Amino acid sequence: MNSDPKLEAAALTPGDIARRIAREIPPGAAVNLGIGVPTRVANHVEPGRGVMFMAENGILGAGPRPAPGEEDWDLINASREPVTAVPGASLFGHADSFAMIRGGHVDIAVLGALQVSARGDLANWTVPGAGKGGIGGAMDLATGARQVFATMTHLMKDGGLKLLEECSYPLTASGVVGKLFTDIAFIEFTEEGPLLREVAAGLTAEDIQRVSEPRLLVAGTIGTLTREPEAAEPGA
Amino acid sequence: MNSDPKLEAAALTPGDIARRIAREIPPGAAVNLGIGVPTRVANHVEPGRGVMFMAENGILGAGPRPAPGEEDWDLINASREPVTAVPGASLFGHADSFAMIRGGHVDIAVLGALQVSARGDLANWTVPGAGKGGIGGAMDLATGARQVFATMTHLMKDGGLKLLEECSYPLTASGVVGKLFTDIAFIEFTEEGPLLREVAAGLTAEDIQRVSEPRLLVAGTIGTLTREPEAAEPGA
Amino acid sequence: MPEELPPLGDKVYLDSAAAVADIPDGAVILLGGFGGVGVPENLLAAMADHPARELTIVTNHAGFGERGLAVLFRQGKVRKLICTYAFHKSAFVFREIYMAGKIELEQIPQGTMAERIRAAGAGIPAFYTPTGVGTQAAEGKESRGFGGREALLEHALPGDIAIIKAHKADRLGNLVYRGTAANFNPVMAAAAPLTIAEVEAVVEPGEIAPEAVHTPSIYVNRVVLGENLELRSEA
Amino acid sequence: MPEELPPLGDKVYLDSAAAVADIPDGAVILLGGFGGVGVPENLLAAMADHPARELTIVTNHAGFGERGLAVLFRQGKVRKLICTYAFHKSAFVFREIYMAGKIELEQIPQGTMAERIRAAGAGIPAFYTPTGVGTQAAEGKESRGFGGREALLEHALPGDIAIIKAHKADRLGNLVYRGTAANFNPVMAAAAPLTIAEVEAVVEPGEIAPEAVHTPSIYVNRVVLGENLELRSEA
Numbered sequence: 014m015n016s017d018p019k020l021e022a023a024a025l026t027p028g029d030i031a032r033r034i035a036r037e038i039p040p041g042a043a044v045n046l047g048i049g050v051p052t053r054v055a056n057h058v059e060p061g062r063g064v065m066f067m068a069e070n071g072i073l074g075a076g077p078r079p080a081p082g083e084e085d086w087d088l089i090n091a092s093r094e095p096v097t098a099v100p101g102a103s104l105f106g107h108a109d110s111f112a113m114i115r116g117g118h119v120d121i122a123v124l125g126a127l128q129v130s131a132r133g134d135l136a137n138w139t140v141p142g143a144g145k146g147g148i149g150g151a152m153d154l155a156t157g158a159r160q161v162f163a164t165m166t167h168l169m170k171d172g173g174l175k176l177l178e179e180c181s182y183p184l185t186a187s188g189v190v191g192k193l194f195t196d197i198a199f200i201e202f203t204e205e206g207p208l209l210r211e212v213a214a215g216l217t218a219e220d221i222q223r224v225s226e227p228r229l230l231v232a233g234t235i236g237t238l239t240r241e242p243e244a245a246e247p248g249a
Numbered sequence: 250m251n252s253d254p255k256l257e258a259a260a261l262t263p264g265d266i267a268r269r270i271a272r273e274i275p276p277g278a279a280v281n282l283g284i285g286v287p288t289r290v291a292n293h294v295e296p297g298r299g300v301m302f303m304a305e306n307g308i309l310g311a312g313p314r315p316a317p318g319e320e321d322w323d324l325i326n327a328s329r330e331p332v333t334a335v336p337g338a339s340l341f342g343h344a345d346s347f348a349m350i351r352g353g354h355v356d357i358a359v360l361g362a363l364q365v366s367a368r369g370d371l372a373n374w375t376v377p378g379a380g381k382g383g384i385g386g387a388m389d390l391a392t393g394a395r396q397v398f399a400t401m402t403h404l405m406k407d408g409g410l411k412l413l414e415e416c417s418y419p420l421t422a423s424g425v426v427g428k429l430f431t432d433i434a435f436i437e438f439t440e441e442g443p444l445l446r447e448v449a450a451g452l453t454a455e456d457i458q459r460v461s462e463p464r465l466l467v468a469g470t471i472g473t474l475t476r477e478p479e480a481a482e483p484g485a
Numbered sequence: 486m487p488e489e490l491p492p493l494g495d496k497v498y499l500d501s502a503a504a505v506a507d508i509p510d511g512a513v514i515l516l517g518g519f520g521g522v523g524v525p526e527n528l529l530a531a532m533a534d535h536p537a538r539e540l541t542i543v544t545n546h547a548g549f550g551e552r553g554l555a556v557l558f559r560q561g562k563v564r565k566l567i568c569t570y571a572f573h574k575s576a577f578v579f580r581e582i583y584m585a586g587k588i589e590l591e592q593i594p595q596g597t598m599a600e601r602i603r604a605a606g607a608g609i610p611a612f613y614t615p616t617g618v619g620t621q622a623a624e625g626k627e628s629r630g631f632g633g634r635e636a637l638l639e640h641a642l643p644g645d646i647a648i649i650k651a652h653k654a655d656r657l658g659n660l661v662y663r664g665t666a667a668n669f670n671p672v673m674a675a676a677a678p679l680t681i682a683e684v685e686a687v688v689e690p691g692e693i694a695p696e697a698v699h700t701p702s703i704y705v706n707r708v709v710l711g712e713n714l715e716l717r718s719e720a
Numbered sequence: 721m722p723e724e725l726p727p728l729g730d731k732v733y734l735d736s737a738a739a740v741a742d743i744p745d746g747a748v749i750l751l752g753g754f755g756g757v758g759v760p761e762n763l764l765a766a767m768a769d770h771p772a773r774e775l776t777i778v779t780n781h782a783g784f785g786e787r788g789l790a791v792l793f794r795q796g797k798v799r800k801l802i803c804t805y806a807f808h809k810s811a812f813v814f815r816e817i818y819m820a821g822k823i824e825l826e827q828i829p830q831g832t833m834a835e836r837i838r839a840a841g842a843g844i845p846a847f848y849t850p851t852g853v854g855t856q857a858a859e860g861k862e863s864r865g866f867g868g869r870e871a872l873l874e875h876a877l878p879g880d881i882a883i884i885k886a887h888k889a890d891r892l893g894n895l896v897y898r899g900t901a902a903n904f905n906p907v908m909a910a911a912a913p914l915t916i917a918e919v920e921a922v923v924e925p926g927e928i929a930p931e932a933v934h935t936p937s938i939y940v941n942r943v944v945l946g947e948n949l950e951l952r953s954e955a
Contacts, residue, residue, distance in 0.1 A: 067703070089755050104698070104900060106905065116607045116608040308664075322521075323652075324665055334930045339894055341936065344671070351615070386569070392618070608849070609848060612848070615843065
């Protein structure tokens with residue numbers, strides 16, 4: 014994930030990150046999951062917790078992918094994957110769906126990030142220069158959800174920073190990220206600035222600060238992000 | 250209806266007015282009927298014409314009042330009368346209902362009037378001074394329907410005029426009335442002004458002009474509004 | 486005022502009194518119903534036995550007769566009424582209180598009220614509508630032309646609490662309406678942080694097909710089975 | 721461009737070609753569908769055999785693969801695309817045409833697009849939304865604060881023609897959707913004076929219960945039974 018062997022050895026897998034994010038989701042929350050690692054968060058939320066997954070293309074109560082051959086191709090999530098509907102699910106069109114999102118009824122949006130700034134700006138829809146990506150529902154979700162969780166690798170493949178003073182890529186929304194989950198750190202955005210809550214096992218706060226442009230705050234004990242064997246992720 | 254014996258003798262009954270209005274409704278139209286005489290218009294539209302009656306409280310395809318004892322008290326029109334749902338009816342809430350009205354999807358609103366002005370202003374929700382009437386859906390219907398048909402007695406009980414240069418009562422909407430049906434005349438509002446189309450049998454254009462403040466236009470032959478025995482109105 | 490997240494699992498409350506118990510003084514209440522249909526009669530009755538005062542009520546009309554909303558007027562619990570139709574002859578209790586100068590009134594067009602409430606639930610702070618241009622409804626409002634047609638700027642109208650009525654609910658709070666009893670209930674459900682729904686039947690999750698849900702569970706915090714379904718105050 | 725009133729009675733057209741036959745050059749077309757679900761595949765196929773050019777297409781994304789909407793791009797019939805997501809890797813046909821400078825693009829947030837289309841159908845000329853503040857989506861747009869929060873002024877986005885897909889229709893044009901196949905279809909149905917719906921089944925009026933109707937008949941002018949329901953271009 015980057016050119017620093019120490020960080021590379023400590024880095025969480027996507028499954029580990031998804032599992033950590035899942036622990037931050039309170040019982041009964043309505044949650045929208047973006048494409049990629051966010052989608053995998055659903056694998057780590059126990060059904061008994063009453064969490065309802067909503068997809069912006071019109072479902073509240075999206076359940077696991079059906080078994081091969083049992084897909085209903087009229088029932089997909091926003092990542093174009095077939096899903097099921099849990100008991101108590103509801104279906105609706107785009108206007109109603111984004112009324113729900115923009116109206117602040119979705120508790121948490123978990124979104125992939127390209128860059129995050131010191132004050133929680135999110136850039137996740139395109140890189141400068143034409144011909145890459147699209148806006149989709151990202152701006153509405155980032156603006157409308159009560160809490161935005163962002164996730165990304167902490168560094169670019171070439172070692173470049175992604176947690177920056179100011180995003181250099183076009184913004185998705187300003188000051189919206191509440192919690193950031195990277196492969197080496199869990200950072201919470203507070204009034205005072207980004208607060209380092211947890212670091213990957215084997216790393217120190219200094220290791221994370223070294224690859225983060227903004228000054229990271231520390232309060233009390235820093236927790237540890239642990240790795241688990243991939244087999245621990247059900248359905249992955 | 251007024252203190253002029255000649256006009257009084259010629260005046261149409263509410264059933265006559267409703268019957269005349271019904272003839273102006275084209276096949277397949279979606280029509281909203283206000284309280285009073287407008288409600289009775291439905292009695293004169295043959296079912297085979299494909300006209301759909303909508304009520305702003307959330308039904309498209311309202312049918313006749315059910316037989317006594319067979320009312321469904323969850324199914325009413327905006328006049329609080331029990332209705333039926335015709336085959337092909339649909340039900341919806343207020344936001345969707347007024348989206349339909351304001352969005353110009355209702356072809357004709359037939360509304361009772363207190364006053365109408367030379368340029369088709371409608372006053373129908375209150376008289377000056379507190380404590381009478383209410384806005385309800387009138388402003389939305391008058392503004393949103395593609396065509397507004399207004400109906401009223403031509404004169405006040407004391408003989409005062411109701412078809413005026415300018416309304417003296419608070420307006421419901423400006424310049425919206427397309428056709429006006431009174432107990433003695435049918436007047437169409439054109440770019441040039443109010444055009445007298447038909448007069449009650451036994452009256453002349455001069456009779457109508459005498460009780461109308463704006464100058465009435467005449468083009469070609471003036472038709473005759475006829476009375477029928479009340480028994481001719483089914484279901485009244 | 487309500488919890489940050491809905492309680493885990495079952496949203497069904499024991500009775501109407503329990504469902505409205507924590508409504509505070511000064512609350513802005515969105516009250517469903519039109520013409521006596523889709524009115525949460527039992528929740529209204531519970532409000533009559535409730536100490537909350539200085540309420541603002543947002544509802545279609547100023548009550549009917551001596552029951553339901555009229556009781557709250559008589560009790561002097563309502564500081565302000567926001568409605569579309571104030572002076573129907575059957576709203577004589579409201580008229581009496583209003584003429585005595587004991588209640589504030591804001592009367593707005595029905596479609597504008599529905600859309601302002603929808604806007605509150607949909608995260609739209611304000612919108613333009615052609616309804617009311619050139620009328621008393623335009624007084625004090627900004628106006629602007631779009632494509633040669635004037636329109637008024639109208640603001641979202643949120644509540645603190647929505648008190649609504651549905652035909653059926655599941656334990657998660659999904660709602661289904663009957664006939665013309667939806668009226669203001671679906672938009673009100675979304676426009677308050679605490680929504681309390683009186684229903685005629687409670688079923689298990691999954692018994693309402695996902696395509697048949699009219700109000701998704703996300704908008705409903707509490708469900709109560711109406712104690713007396715014959716109540717008909719026509720509030 | 722369409723008739724003033726819908727034709728009396730039966731709105732069912734014989735085939736897709738007949739249903740789209742009178743679409744003129746330069747039409748603004750609202751095209752339903754999301755992620756390959758709820759896409760009017762047969763109507764799109766009929767458009768490929770249709771002479772209309774200089775079209776503006778409003779739809780969620782820039783097509784997938786070589787079929788459906790991509791055919792119209794290749795044929796050079798589309799002057800402008802208004803969408804929420806332009807450069808998915810599977811939208812390679814659009815990318816090619818766009819890079820060659822042969823098509824205009826306007827990319828807008830998905831919720832803003834849905835709400836702009838709803839506004840067009842609902843008689844709302846413009847509204848404010850917080851989505852896009854401080855981003856490229858705000859460029860050239862008015863902004864204003866409400867309660868301390870900035871919002872952008874967005875205008876209604878109507879079409880000349882809506883081409884949509886539903887699961888089932890009755891002969892009057894009432895529509896029912898399945899699963900997540902509603903997506904943009906219901907708002908688009910209301911936002912154009914001529915709405916053409918491809919469906920998988922046509923039933924008699926009354927066979928769809930009034931409470932189960934998702935799109936009322938008033939919004940639908942033409943209904944056509946899709947010739948090949950296995951078509952799946954994922955446009």
